[in-house]
Amino acid sequence: MWNTYGPFDFIQGLGLLVVGFFWLIALAVVVAVLVLLVRFLLVATTAARIYVAKNSPAKPAATTSPAPTNPAPSSTAPTGPAASSTAPTSPAPSSTAPAAATPTAVAPTTPVVPPAKPAAKPATKPAAKPRTPKAPPAV
Numbered sequence: 001m002w003n004t005y006g007p008f009d010f011i012q013g014l015g016l017l018v019v020g021f022f023w024l025i026a027l028a029v030v031v032a033v034l035v036l037l038v039r040f041l042l043v044a045t046t047a048a049r050i051y052v053a054k055n056s057p058a059k060p061a062a063t064t065s066p067a068p069t070n071p072a073p074s075s076t077a078p079t080g081p082a083a084s085s086t087a088p089t090s091p092a093p094s095s096t097a098p099a100a101a102t103p104t105a106v107a108p109t110t111p112v113v114p115p116a117k118p119a120a121k122p123a124t125k126p127a128a129k130p131r132t133p134k135a136p137p138a139v
Helices: 008-055
Strands: none
Touching: none
């Protein structure tokens, strides 16, 4: 009555533990591969950004356009329903008008280029010495 499955009950339980252990290891391997893949992708994208920033051609200097000489005048009259009764009929005094903007000269900037490094090795190799065989030992 206690042993309804026969002598194979213990072996089935042991097999269940072994299969569960292998599934646990397989899950750990999958998680480890995913973590390594995500880490690789993050490092690779950061390295690609650094590479592109370092090796991209220099951007041209920003072109400066002169400021507009006649900016639009701003209105100081209040708006809304009360504005119609209290709005002045004459234009705004010249003291509140914006002053004409004068364009300022901007000196053109040149990109800073680091000086070229001298070559560490000469361009041509020195001539190789011919090998001379050693004399055989005297007998």
